[in-house]
Amino acid sequence: MARRKILDAFSGAGGAAKGYRDAGFDVVGVDIAPQPNFPYEFHRGDAIEFIRAHGHEFDAIHASPPCLDASALTAGNRKRAGWHDTHADLIPATRAALADVRARTNIPTVIENVQGSALRRDLVLCGLTFGLKVFRHRYFEIEGALVLTEPHRAHRGHRVAGWRHGIRYEGNMVAVYGDGGGKGTVTEWQDAMGIHHTDVRAEIAQAIPPAYTHHIGDALLAQLDTLIAA
Numbered sequence: 279m280a281r282r283k284i285l286d287a288f289s290g291a292g293g294a295a296k297g298y299r300d301a302g303f304d305v306v307g308v309d310i311a312p313q314p315n316f317p318y319e320f321h322r323g324d325a326i327e328f329i330r331a332h333g334h335e336f337d338a339i340h341a342s343p344p345c346l347d348a349s350a351l352t353a354g355n356r357k358r359a360g361w362h363d364t365h366a367d368l369i370p371a372t373r374a375a376l377a378d379v380r381a382r383t384n385i386p387t388v389i390e391n392v393q394g395s396a397l398r399r400d401l402v403l404c405g406l407t408f409g410l411k412v413f414r415h416r417y418f419e420i421e422g423a424l425v426l427t428e429p430h431r432a433h434r435g436h437r438v439a440g441w442r443h444g445i446r447y448e449g450n451m452v453a454v455y456g457d458g459g460g461k462g463t464v465t466e467w468q469d470a471m472g473i474h475h476t477d478v479r480a481e482i483a484q485a486i487p488p489a490y491t492h493h494i495g496d497a498l499l500a501q502l503d504t505l506i507a508a
C-alpha cells in the first residue's frame with residue numbers, strides 16, 4: 279500500500295517531521311526560510327498559502343505556527359522556546375486554513391505550540407515521558423483524530439544543568455535553548471532531543487523532539503483508514 283503523506287507546515291529543520299517519518303509517513307515540509315538541513319521533500323514559501331493551495335493533497339497536516347501574544351509567555355520563555363519577537367501570531371490564520379481543508383477532505387490536523395500559547399490542550403507532551411533529557415512541554419490541538427495523552431512524569435529528582443542568574447547548577451537534564459553558552463555541547467543537545475540530522479544549534483533549539491510526533495503519527499496512521507473513508 280502507498281505510504282501516507284503528511285504536510286509539515288512551518289517545518290523548521292524538521293524535528294517534528296523526523297517523528298512523523300519514524301512513524302511511517304512520507305513527509306513534505308514548507309517553511310518561509312530556507313531549510314537546507316530539512317531531510318525530506320521541502321518547499322520554501324508561506325505555510326498558510328501552501329496549506330490553502332495543497333493541503334487537500336495530503337493524508338494529514340501538522341503545523342507549528344509562530345505565536346507570540348500568549349499572555350503566559352514571558353519574553354524570556356519565548357526566547358528559550360526559540361521564538362523571535364518579529365514573528366506575528368499565526369495561530370488563528372493556521373486554524374482557519376486547516377478548517378477549510380478539513381471541510382473538503384476530512385483529514386486529521388495537528389497544531390503544535392509552546393507552553394502558555396493559546397492552543398486547546400488536547401495533548402500536552404513532556405520529554406521525560408519519552409526518556410529524553412529535555413522537559414520541553416508542548417501543546418497539541420488535534421482535529422479529526424484521537425491521540426491518547428501520555429502520563430506526565432514528575433520533574434522531581436530531575437534538574438536542568440547550566441548557568442542561571444550567575445550560578446552554575448548541576449543536573450541530568452539539558453538546556454536546549456538560546457546560544458548554548460555553557461549549556462552543553464551540540465552532541466548533548468542532539469542526544470537530549472533525539473535529533474541527529476542537524477548540528478545547527480538554532481535549528482535544534484527551535485525544534486520539538488521527534489518522539490512527540492512519532493507518538494502522534496502512530497495514532498494518526500492507526501486511524502487514517504477509518505477517518506478518510508468517513
Ligand SMILES: C[S@@+](CC[C@H](N)C(=O)[O-])C[C@H]1O[C@@H](n2cnc3c(N)ncnc32)[C@H](O)[C@@H]1O
Nearest residue numbers: 288289290292293294309310324325342485486
Ligand atoms: C519553531 S519553528 C518550527 C520548528 C519545527 N516544528 C521543528 O520541530 O523543527 C517555526 C518555523 O516557522 C517558520 N515560519 C515563520 N513564519 C512562517 C510563514 N508565514 N510560513 C512558513 N513558515 C514560517 C520559521 O521560519 C520557523 O522555521
